[in-house]
Amino acid sequence: MAGALPRSPLAPETFPDLPQIDGVTFAAAEAGIKYSGRLDVMLAICAPGTSIAGVFTKSATRAAPVLDCQAKLGGEQDAGAAILVNAGNANAFTGRNGVDAVAAVVDATARATGLPADRVFTASTGVIGEPLPHGRITAHLSNLVTQQSADAIADAASAIMTTDTYSKGATQTIDVDGQPVTLAGIAKGSGMIAPDMATMLVYIFTDGQMTQSALQDLVRDTSDATFNCITVDSDTSTSDSLIVAATGASGVDVTGNTAFAEALYAVMLDLAHQVVRDGEGATKFVEIEVTGCTDKTAAKTHGLSIANSPLVKTAIAGEDPNWGRVVMAVGKSGAPAERDTLSIWFGETLVAENGWVSPTYREEDAAAHMKQDHIYIRVDCGMGDASATVWTCDLTHGYIEINADYRS
């Protein structure tokens, strides 16, 4: 399936030129887990001293690798760390067999890398409920170790794709007292995308230095404002994982550094947007800003209700400025709203205010905006000062085509 889909019309022109991150190397292999003729396994090795932070799906039916990673967070940093990811099989809902498969992959990776097993973080993405053919992964481990390269992050980004139509990467470099600190990240995801949490696989590496607990707090907060604000189809995966590895190799302590926090936010937001832009069947990138709410949670609830509404998403696909459906989605969200204080904009066009269509509204203005491939919808609830922004894509025939026939 992977590779069979045309590249999303919303894709960036090219994969970015990602810099080396001191203290991290990568390799990828064709293990033939489900696909043939493509990279489907990647191994990243982080130097001793690396802090590993992560956030994971909140699903009650989490996959075995997710549970294994969660148990390992906060462990010994001196040992370094390995991240091993396969595509094609999610090792999810595979019972005892799934736990054993994780143990087999972790143990083999620990042996091959010389790292302790509790510093090996794995993830699997692809079909649910089928046994992971872990022997196909472990057979490649010694090559994956010997072929490690600081330049192979783009291969790693390719190896973790499933229905993605392009590989996803992002980078930022900041200056801290004359010292550069660099971040580079990769992600995969295009369907089964919704908050809660990373809702995809994301790996971000930096040579900045930070304790695990400080990094964990920063990653959790930044994830809430980025990956937890995107949705493609309201479906939450059982496997999704975000890991941030700070090698500290730059020698620059970035704890509490605002520029570093902003750079991490920029990398996460860039990757989150790339996931939405690869939303299955997407033809429009949609930004929804909700302002004037009693609190931030209410604003995000309204935003996600609009973003997940099939009627809103199909209207956007049809380039129809159907603000009535936006009113409907606000009304059903469960968060506080007052019909007669709502205002709605499509692009720069004020569409509705005071509980009705604006007297200045001309449908041709909103209709012109709907023809763009970046749609901006703003809703002001007129009740307070809190706001939130979420991002989604439209719901098209392409989504049906991909998901009515494809067994991911």
Place this chain on the structure above:
Amino acid sequence: MAGALPRSPLAPETFPDLPQIDGVTFAAAEAGIKYSGRLDVMLAICAPGTSIAGVFTKSATRAAPVLDCQAKLGGEQDAGAAILVNAGNANAFTGRNGVDAVAAVVDATARATGLPADRVFTASTGVIGEPLPHGRITAHLSNLVTQQSADAIADAASAIMTTDTYSKGATQTIDVDGQPVTLAGIAKGSGMIAPDMATMLVYIFTDGQMTQSALQDLVRDTSDATFNCITVDSDTSTSDSLIVAATGASGVDVTGNTAFAEALYAVMLDLAHQVVRDGEGATKFVEIEVTGCTDKTAAKTHGLSIANSPLVKTAIAGEDPNWGRVVMAVGKSGAPAERDTLSIWFGETLVAENGWVSPTYREEDAAAHMKQDHIYIRVDCGMGDASATVWTCDLTHGYIEINADYRS
């Protein structure tokens, strides 16, 4: 738009032969509100002594007619009642103009029928945000009154349709100590269908006798088990209304009568299923039973999470027994679940148990079931004794076609 769509493949063969209900008459007219050449307004008149109960959308952006009806519930029964409904314009999010339009229609109906204004219940369905051309409705009122007939309920069912591909009716007759008591109901709805509440327009009439407060309690409870257990697209309308009118003309007091409660349940469930069967683009009727839960709310939460999952719905459209997506939907619902105590059936086929695929599972068995047009999915959570059943339809290209181009 109405009439332009092919009849749903899941439609009943014919509209049922609905009996007269003593104490109720109907008439319908072509008012040209939005459509031409079809009935689009209906007036039902109930005799003095009729109890009127109702449940309405919980949307925070309810339409003006909904707010008007809610304020009138529990009023004087001796006066009789009128129900006036138009299709083509929802009079929703129409600000002060919408309130005035309701008042104009109510006052004209009161004058034409001789009923007090607080016994006139109206509803509007169709496009949101456009002013209701109420003059087109009121121009027909004197004809609607003079043409009243006990036999015209089928015309009323036709007049309230929007994107419906067939009109919907259901009936039950019970025997209470040798006396017949009859119920007949009509409904409209095919998109923007989700709990909370009626999520469509439903009018049910009976010649049974019951006080308003007893009828209200019964209607609320029965609605929770029927209309609040269906979903087409998770979108909740701003206009949806369910009204039950008990004329008492049979002279039979049905307060606390189990057979009557069961008959009302049967009529509501029949109409609810007909709405699902007319779900926009539907090709499969899907019944989802969730058992083994800690409480009924958890069971319904899991059921609706499965029923509303775009990935589950597209898999059903593709006749794919993709039980991994069912696991995912249970996991994301937020209600209690244990991965390793879940069991899943497609039809009679046990697919998964103990956190993994069943050893007896053969995909061809489940695949054969998926080719039916009535799909049955059962999930047992293995955690308790509570259960719930919900109903939905698949998500197809037809849904996209209807909603990407149609301004309802």
